[in-house]
Amino acid sequence: MAKEKIVTGIDAGSSKVSTIVANVNDGRISVIGVSQVASTGIKKGVVVDIDEAVEAIDQSLEKAQRMAGVSIHSAFVSVSGSHIESLNSHGVVAVSHQGTEIGSDDIARVTEAAQAISLPSSKEIIHVLPRDFIVDGQNGIKDPTGMSGIRLEVETNVITGLATSIRNLVKCVSQVGVEVEDLVYTGIASSESVLTDTEKELGAVLIDIGGGTTSIVIFYEGSPMYSAVLPIGGQHITSDLAIGLRGPMEASEKIKLRLSLEREKKIVNDEEKKLEDLNVSEFNLESDVIPKKLLYEIMDARLTEIFTLVALEIKKANLSGKLPAGAIVTGGSAVTAGIERTAKNVLKVPVRIGYPKGVTGLIDEIEGPAFSCNVGLVLYGSRLAKEKTSTLSFGKQGGKMSNIISKVINFSKSFLP
Numbered sequence: 001m002a003k004e005k006i007v008t009g010i011d012a013g014s015s016k017v018s019t020i021v022a023n024v025n026d027g028r029i030s031v032i033g034v035s036q037v038a039s040t041g042i043k044k045g046v047v048v049d050i051d052e053a054v055e056a057i058d059q060s061l062e063k064a065q066r067m068a069g070v071s072i073h074s075a076f077v078s079v080s081g082s083h084i085e086s087l088n089s090h091g092v093v094a095v096s097h098q099g100t101e102i103g104s105d106d107i108a109r110v111t112e113a114a115q116a117i118s119l120p121s122s123k124e125i126i127h128v129l130p131r132d133f134i135v136d137g138q139n140g141i142k143d144p145t146g147m148s149g150i151r152l153e154v155e156t157n158v159i160t161g162l163a164t165s166i167r168n169l170v171k172c173v174s175q176v177g178v179e180v181e182d183l184v185y186t187g188i189a190s191s192e193s194v195l196t197d198t199e200k201e202l203g204a205v206l207i208d209i210g211g212g213t214t215s216i217v218i219f220y221e222g223s224p225m226y227s228a229v230l231p232i233g234g235q236h237i238t239s240d241l242a243i244g245l246r247g248p249m250e251a252s253e254k255i256k257l258r259l260s261l262e263r264e265k266k267i268v269n270d271e272e273k274k275l276e277d278l279n280v281s282e283f284n285l286e287s288d289v290i291p292k293k294l295l296y297e298i299m300d301a302r303l304t305e306i307f308t309l310v311a312l313e314i315k316k317a318n319l320s321g322k323l324p325a326g327a328i329v330t331g332g333s334a335v336t337a338g339i340e341r342t343a344k345n346v347l348k349v350p351v352r353i354g355y356p357k358g359v360t361g362l363i364d365e366i367e368g369p370a371f372s373c374n375v376g377l378v379l380y381g382s383r384l385a386k387e388k389t390s391t392l393s394f395g396k397q398g399g400k401m402s403n404i405i406s407k408v409i410n411f412s413k414s415f416l417p
Contacts, residue, residue, distance in 0.1 A: 005385050008064070008075035009377025010057065010173065011186070015039050015211025015235060015332065017056045019064040020366065020374040021072065022359060024382040031361035031378070033068025034371075035060045044212040044231045045081035045186075047168040050175075058176045074179040076381040078373050079126060079169060080186040080213050083162035086227035088131070089114045092153040102135070102144045106152055114156040124163040126185055131155045131223035142222070157224050159185050181381065186210070187217030187227055189376035194330050194354035194369075195219065204325035206354070207310055207343075208373065209333040211235045214306055216313050218323070226317035230309050234333030237302045244298045245290065251283035259295060259337040300342055307346035314347075326350030332370035 004025035011018045021033030037059045041052030065072055091114030095106050111128055119125070133141040134153035144152060170180050190208045191200075200219040208215040214230040241252035255278070278295065281288035310327075314320055326349035329339060334353050343351040356366060356375035366375060 006070055007378050007381040007385060008072050009374045009381060010075045011078045011373045011377065012042055012053070012057060012169065013039055013210045014042055014044055014213060014233065017060040018371065018374050019060045020371065020378055021064050021068040021070065022361070022378040024385060029359045029378060029382050031359050031363065031366060033064040034362055034365040035063035035067065037063065045229065046165050047172055050168065050172055053172045054175045057172055061176055061178065072178055074181045075173065076182050076184055076377040077169065077173055077180050078186045078189050078377060079161060079166060079183045080215050080229055081161070081165055082213065082229050082231040083165055084159065084185060084227060084229040086157055086159045087117065088225065089117050089156050089158050090153065091156065092151065095149055095152055101146050102149055102152060104145065107145065110152045110154045111156065114154055115158065117158065119160060122163055123160045124166050125158060126161050126183055127159040127188060129157045129224050131157055131225065159227050182384065184377055184380055185227060186373050187215040188224065189380060190330050190372040191217055191219065192376035192379040193356035193358055194328055194372050199325040199328065202325040203319065203323040205310065205314060205323055205327050207327055207329045208331040209233055209306065209329065210331045216310055218314065218317050218319055220319060228313045230306065232306055234336065237299050237333065237336060240298050240302050241295065245285055247283060247285045251285065255280060255295065256336065260335045262337065296338055299336060300338055303336065303339055303342040304346055307343050311347055323349055328352055328354040330354035330369040330372040334369040
């Protein structure tokens with residue numbers, strides 16, 4: 001067996017930069033370091049000030065390194081932002097040696113053929129995820145390795161992002177002395193730690209609501225089919241409260257968290273909460289007592305907007321009414337009071353809050369939905385760590401292509417039902 005390996009996941013979000021360091025040994029993933037600092041220089045998932053972003057990432061890394069007692073040299077980094085888009089592509093090739101078994105080189109060639117899509121020069125491919133393989137007209141094949149055939153086809157989901165935004169993020173991480181092993185779309189990372197195989201197979205939408213963005217990925221028949229990012233998140237709920245209460249953002253955030261904490265502890269149900277008043281005397285607002293009904297009305301309005309936009313994305317994917325596993329809401333804002341009720345009313349599907357799973361160690365530090373992306377990065381990285389993978393290259397097309405093919409071969413099995 002391979003020796004133990006350190007895998008690091010960095011989630012550079014709009015409201016926080018969090019880092020998880022895990023020890024991977026014999027298939028066991030144990031978290032040994034966790035940190036979370038306030039995000040600066042990043043707005044709506046995109047770097048807007050390199051110096052500030054570098055400082056925030058450096059602080060998060062330093063805290064995680066001290067807790068873990070190891071030096072971090074490379075990491076898997078999440079990428080988000082409204083520039084993220086996805087499209088489905090089809091590829092077909094003839095098997096190299098007809099009459100023999102299909103090998104990894106055939107899978108690489110057909111995946112490369114699926115990338116023959118028209119992309120603007122400003123766009124960069126982040127993921128090429130195989131959804132379905134077809135061997136001599138027989139579809140529904142998840143892994144054709146070892147099968148006999150003449151004609152090999154593949155249906156893929158290609159996730160792309162703005163090249164400049166990706167380069168800026170990589171530059172920020174590189175400036176703190178850490179190599180980017182791979183970039184992972186936030187929705188894909190969170191799905192690794194939150195979704196079950198059954199939910200992926202039946203059809204489900206993962207909604208990761210962060211501070212400045214909401215990442216969406218729709219799974220259908222076991223594989224990702226559609227991805228999108230909305231430029232709206234939990235910070236907008238806080239902003240609405242600040243306007244409604246005529247108070248500072250800090251006070252509004254604390255009031256929102258207090259209501260969310262009540263939801264977590266399940267002190268009372270939503271309807272009972274609305275009949276109560278909330279004591280806010282310590283925040284020096286215009287009133288010392290605020291009806292919870294007013295707070296819920298403010299938050300529900302913004303949540304309704306978010307889930308209405310999610311419903312539009314589901315409609316764009318032509319999957320309305322085709323997701324029996326429903327919606328799984330995760331991310332830092334997933335604990336917002338009333339979020340499940342609002343999601344059910346708008347999306348008309350079953351809804352649950354997604355908590356990360358699949359790791360051991362410092363689980364008390366990462367049990368909340370806010371760490372779903374981080375845990376997913378570590379799970380993603382530990383899977384790819386089983387084989388040597390090439391690092392990201394943004395300079396030459398050949399380097400980028402070899403990286404994509406390598407990822408497809410090593411990662412495709414993760415979507416087996």
